[in-house]
Amino acid sequence: MQLRRIDTVASVAAFVAGALLTPGTLSGDSGRMLVTFLGLVSASILPTISLLVNSMTSSGRSVKAVDDLRRELQAAMDALFFLFGCVGIVVAGLVSLATTPPMILTYVPYLTTEILPRIGQSLIIGASMLTIMRIGMIPAILRRSLDVRHKIATEEARRKTLEKAPTAASTRTTFPTHPEFGKTVKFEDLTRESN
Secondary structure (H helix, E strand, O other): OOOOHHHHHHHHHHHHHHHHOOOOOOOOHHHHHHHHHHHHHHHHHHHHHHHHHHOOOOOOOOHHHHHHHHHHHHHHHHHHHHHHHHHHHHHHHHHHHHOOOOHHHHHOOOHHHHHHHHHHHHHHHHHHHHHHHHOOHHHHHHHHHHHHHHHHHHHHHHHHHHHHOOOHHHHHHHOOOOOOOOOOOOHHHHHHHHO
16 A cells, blocks of 8 residues: 555654653543544444455356456455554554653663653654544545446346346247237228228
């Protein structure tokens, strides 16, 4: 999955903003709200992946349709796992900010009080920005998958209808016509018969 230019610019801006924040900004209520929001995002990602995986069956489908569906589902799952990875980075960053650093790291000046917290905040805000910018992909993925499945279902219904449709010969035997139906007669012969 490639990052769009706007994703890259927004991520860099978010990383810089995270580094400029005062250490400890993401602890407390703001961190809890972020975890709650990203938990809801994760809760939508995993069921979506299972729905997409379960939609891949081959019964009655053409090879082209199955290939189209596989390609669409692969792209969808890549995008969803990318979002899930971003959420994982944010949660890992929040956990690392909440964890007391090892005692040995406190001997390095500013490492545990400024440098590591700012790096953690940069990762959290950058990954959160990517998640927020790409969250609209989930409905778009579901719509594209629905379109592919609709096309497959339409083709399958059309094929079954054509298979079950009666042939012209069977229709003629089911609804026979009178032997003189469609017979051509001259108008003079009709007027003579009626007199």
